[in-house]
Amino acid sequence: MSTLFRPGEFYGVPQFGSRSAGFDIRASAATGCEDDVQVHTHEDAHFVLVLSGTYLSSARGAPERARPPALIFNPPGTTHRDRFAGGVGTFVTVSVPGTSFLDIRTTGRSVAEAVCLRARSALSAAFRLARELREARDPMVMESSVWELFAAVTEAGSPVSHPSAWVLRAYEAIMDRSAQRRLGVRDIAAEFHVHPVHLARAFRATWGCSPGELIRWRRVDRAAELLRSMELPAAHIAAETGFVDQSHMTRAFRAVYGTTPAAYRRERVSPIQASADVDRLECGSP
Known part of the structure; x- marks a missing residue:
């Protein structure tokens, strides 16, 4: 049942x-x-x-x-x-x-x-x-x-119109390799034998964002996951997720979540959350 x-x-x-x-x-x-x-x-x-x-x-x-x-x-x-x-x-x-x-x-x-x-x-x-x-x-x-x-x-x-197969693979490559600190748009473009301009144009047309924005998004998502699940120091999490240093992670985290990594860690929530509890998450219409 x-x-x-x-x-x-x-x-x-x-x-x-x-x-x-x-x-x-x-x-x-x-x-x-x-x-x-x-x-x-x-x-x-x-x-x-x-x-x-x-x-x-x-x-x-x-x-x-x-x-x-x-x-x-x-x-x-x-x-x-x-x-x-x-x-x-x-x-x-x-x-x-x-x-x-x-x-x-x-x-x-x-x-x-x-x-x-x-x-x-x-x-x-x-x-x-x-x-x-x-x-x-x-x-x-x-x-x-x-x-x-x-x-x-x-x-x-x-x-x-379906996304090109290479664009889907490029997305997966960013998801898999975002923790590499020196990963750049040029590296992803070279892997798929396209010019960075072509890569940027294809990402904008398909996902509505740039490859760089997707890399930052993935790094911040991974940082949030580690903040919720492990009591690692923030500097260690920054290194694990591909940021240059802790301050770089904090700036990117605040840009995406509107709060600092430390504040986010303090406000972790339960595994199952019903719609009626959305106000506890500071969700709600702006």
């Missing part, structure tokens, strides 16, 4: 989030142990954007294993056991109220099972939403991005 999850409730450690136009949007990290995750049913429709780690799902229609970047839509009533291999990964979720989902169903294709959205436009909208959640949290920008995601759901199965 599966546990029923309310709208906005997921396994994982919430990092920050916001409610915009009725949508519950949050960034989270995996719990650290696959065995913590049991079969459960979601009352709401929701998107999962996999940023790092290997995402595993038993939902009908979903890929069994999804490497980042991956975007999955689960309709209301989805029953599954979704988790990250080794309990390591970061992701963004978007929960959709039942009334909004009913309205959306009238605009296009009805979806009865999970869908992996591979269109470049869908991934770009999802990354735009994730960046906005971390930075300005403009309600109109976030709401617009969510509607773009639903447009991708209703158009699933139609001919679309």
Whole structure:
């Protein structure tokens, strides 16, 4: 028998989030142990954007294993056991109220099972939403991005423009090698035999960000993971995650999370967080 999850409730450690136009949007990290995750049913429709780690799902229609970047839509009533291999990964979720989902169903294709959205436009909208959640949290920008995601759901199965295979591999290379302190955009470009200008243009078109922004994002995500799970000194974490020094990590961390690594460590939260608790995380509409 599966546990029923309310709208906005997921396994994982919430990092920050916001409610915009009725949508519950949050960034989270995996719990650290696959065995913590049991079969459960979601009352709401929701998107999962996999940023790092290997995402595993038993939902009908979903890929069994999804490497980042991956975007999955689960309709209301989805029953599954979704988790990250080794309990390591970061992701963004978007929960959709039942009334909004009913309205959306009238605009296009009805979806009865999970869908992996591979269109470049869908991934770009999802990354735009994730960046906005971390930075300005403009309600109109976030709401617009969510509607773009639903447009991708209703158009699933139609001919679309997919990201180039080498761009996907370049994303994975950054995820895997971001801890290398001397890693630069030129290094990634050389690995895939393209000019740095071409790499930057392809990333902007596909993810809506530059390779350098993605490297910083990954380093900060990894630093946050270590801050939550290990009592390592901040200087050691900075070295482990590819920053020049502790002050460099602090500046990047504050730019992404709006707080210092020390303050973030003090404010760690529990593994499962329901939508009603979002105010404890200082989430909420700006």
